[in-house]
Amino acid sequence: MNAPEAPATLRPPQLTQTSASGIDVPVKVGPEAVEPNRIGEPGQYPFTRGIFPDGYRGRLWTIRQYSGFGTAEESNERYRFLLDQGQTGLSVALDLPTQCGYDPVDPMARPEIGKVGVSLSSLSEAEILFKGLDLASISTSFTINGTAAIVYAMYLAVADKQGVPRAKLTGTIQNDILKEYVARGTWIFPVRPSMRLIADSILFSNSATPRFNPISIAGAHVRDAGATAAEEMAYTLANGLAYVDELRRRGGDVEKFAQRLSFFFYVHMDFFDEVAKFRAGRRLWAQLMKERYGVVDPKAQMFRFGVVCGGSSLVAAQPYNNVVRVAVETMAAVMGGAQSIFTCAFDEAFQIPTEFSAEIAVRTQQMIAYESGIGRSVDPLGGSYLVESHTNRMQDEIERVMRQIDEYGGVIKAIEDGWLQMRLAERGLERKRKSDTGEAVIVGQNHFHRDDQKNEVGELFHLDPQVSARVIEKYQRVLETRSTAEVRAALDKLAAAAEKDDENLMPYLVDCCHAYATVGEMVATLKAQWGEFQEPVRI
């Protein structure tokens, strides 16, 4: 058997002086990097060492896998399988028509039905999706943004129907529109009314579902698009501050709503960048809350976050290597003190995971949690010369990027002008060129690959080609069986409320859901009021 060799065009890789985020990493760091006052204690301001005094000893992170595809029936079946495997939280992936606010019969929707997640066109589908699952005892996370308030309203309506008190609901809606304009693209309305809708859902949730996380401010997507770890954290914190400002403008009490803000990131392969990113971000957020807004309640200073291990760090070349990448990244997430972890399946770089690959992803977390013992002691890397020095340098870099955004005029202006989008595109090009030239080492792809290697894996997941027809058929049935007058009345009330800036739209959306109004109808009603986002195309 031949040993794998680097192609002749590439020099053998060397350990570089700078990290993947461009942070200088000295060969040797001494004890001067450890400043006990700046680091603090676990569970205490500024939370460098984590938000809980006992780390994972009190409570392990939530093992949460992302899934959902095809029809609600198929996804319901997969959820039952995952819960049986020991998973403790559900994560719902929705298809693009649901995410962008189109009904399944819309010509824009048809090719995309059930492709990247489950189709949820009305309450009827949500009832099927959660059939037999006790909403009071599971925590459900929805990756939904443009239509987040609607999907949240639908979840409340399912709970109402199941007789589960709203106050018992736990889970998360992503509900972070700002990064959609920059990197993920499921925006619908212009920036300002979108900010209002988000503030409405957060304020409503704070009182109706106090255990629910009404927003998960996400850096993951800008990271996948090309941002460094420091930029990922900087953009996310800047977006977080924009939401805080909007919530305060709408009369929210920062001491209260800040307790329910949560964050969401990717973990890539540069181990100490990732650990430092989380420690620095947690400290900086607490400092911003205290210094900028005068927040005194520690719970409202705490930076709680979930992560995805994998994403664009996974490659199609030699896909089984991805199992190892995900394990390394999961360890970084644990060392960084994540509250919930989602591990990508090794085949996720190019297909919807199969049960085989999805099981390995869950088992990876369980091995790290229960075999490795790395979570026994809180913030196990705290006090390490390197980690403390890297955390400080990372925080400097995050603050530098945040200042650039401030100097431009803030995130909202940067997004409306397309400035942030352009900056990110340039970063994406840079990252691609570095991987093309082999400057950024990707084992099996640009270094150490074989000419005869197979990038395919044995089993492929096949989406049932009949999904789209079945979704449309069920949608038509809902239209035929619901009360048209009731739907009309609910939508009219929604339109009237949207016109007034001081109304909270959530109760109206819940009423629309109960009347079986479709996602497309609710979105069209709001579009008529607010218009659509005009994408600043700058290339």
Added chain:
Amino acid sequence: MSETVAADQSSAPLRGKRILVAKPGLDGHDIGAKVIALALRDAGAEVIYTGLRRSPEFIARVAVDEGVDAIGLSILSGSHCELARQVVDELKRRKASDIALFVGGTIPDGDHARLIELGVRAVFTNDMTLDDAIRAVARELR
């Protein structure tokens, strides 16, 4: 003098070409489209980018109106076969099948042949280098 010309051709193999980079369907992951648009421009092409959520009809119409030599579709949602077929049909309807069509994105190996059969000239995935992609486009547009 002849050396300068040769250098120009290798660094700007797409000089004089007009290329439309388009995002059909609802997929919002546009970084690939933007990266390839920037790379095509670096290679000398004049690039028009549509922005997100464009219908196949819109893409074909802009391609004809702008007189482009090629269209690059970027699709990561798994809907590449349907969307590429619709764009092919729209181009046919406008008697513009001479416009070279390329598809890039998350495209499983098994679907490459199907896309080529539909009339797509080449399929690009993330594991391909930008230089290889530019060379392939230049070859098709020669």
